[in-house]
Amino acid sequence: MVTLTREADRVRELVDRHLDELLAREMGRLDFLDEPDRETVRSFLVDFVTGGGKRLRPSFVYWGHRAAGGSEGDLDAVLSAGCAVELLHACALLLDDVMDEAPTRRGRAAAHLRLAERHRELGWSGGSRRFGESAATLLGMLAFTWADAALLAGRRRLAEAMEVFTQLRVEIIAGQYLDIASAARGPGDRRQAVLISTYKSGKYTVERPLHLGHAIAGGDPALRAVLSAYALPVGEAFQLRDDVLGVFGDPARTGKPAGADLIQGKRTYLLAVARERSGACGRGLLDGVRDEAGAEAARELIVATGALEEVERRIAALVDRASEALAGAAVPPDAEAALLDLAASAARRSA
16 A cells, blocks of 8 residues: 555656646747736646646546556656646636636635636726636636647657547536536436536546546557446546535535535435435425525435435445456556555545
C-alpha cells in the first residue's frame, strides 16, 4: 500500500508539473489582453485548475496506459492526455456551477458569483449576475480549448487518442443535458438515474480516461473490453458516492453546501430509491426541499426508508464487480493493484 501511495503521489506530481508548463504556454497566447484581464484568467481559471482537484481522471489515463503495456517513452503523451481530461473537468465544473446556480465550489464562492462581485466592485455597466455567468462560461470554453491543445501536444497515436477524447466530450455534454432535462421533467426512476450518472460522470471519470491511455499505448482491443468491464461499475460507484455526499457530506470537506442536491432537485439514484420507498407525503417532502430545514427532514426520511443503506450496499457490490473484471486479465500486476486501489478510493472518498 505504501508503494501504491508513493506511485499515486508521483503520478499527481508529474501531472501537476505538466499542467503548470501547459498553462504557462497557453497564457502566452493571451498577450493581446490587458494585464487586468489576463489576471482574471489566471485567478479564475489557471488557479482553479492548479489549486484543487484529486487528479483522479489523469490517474486513470496513466494506469490505462500501463495496463495496456505502454512504454515509458510514451510518458509525455500520457501526461498531455491526462492534462486534457483535467482541463475538460475544469470546464465541466465551471459550467455546471452556472447551470445549477451553485453558491460554492471547493470551499469558496463559485466562480460566476465571484466574477459578478468583481463587476459590482469595479462599477461596470450592465447586470453583474449576467456578467458573472457569461464570464464563467467563457472561461469554461477556454478550458475546453486548452484541453485540445494539451492532447495535440502529446502527438503519440494522436488519431486514436482524439477519437476517444471526442467520444468522451460527446458523452459528458449529452449526459449533462440529460441531467437538466430530467430535473425539468420531474421525478424519475432508478433506470433514468443510472443512465444520467453513467454519461454525466461515470464514463468521463473512469472509462474514457482508461481508454485514452489504452489508445496511446496501442493496446489490445480485447483489453479495452476488460477495462470497460472494470470502469463502468467504478464510474457508477463514484457517482453514487457523489450522490451520498451531495446529501450527507460535510461541507468543510466537500466544499459544497450540505444538502445541495436536495435543494437543487437533482434526480439521483439515492433519491429515486427513497421516493420508491416513501408514501405520497414522503415523496412530497423529497420533491419540495427549499432550505436547510427541508434538507434535514429529507435526510432523516432517506435514512428511515433504508435508501441510504441500499445505496451503500450497491456501491460495495459495484466495487466487487470491478475487481472481478480484472481477475485473470492480462494486466501488469502494478497496474492491477493501482486500479483496485483507485476503485476503492473512488467509492469510499469523503470529498
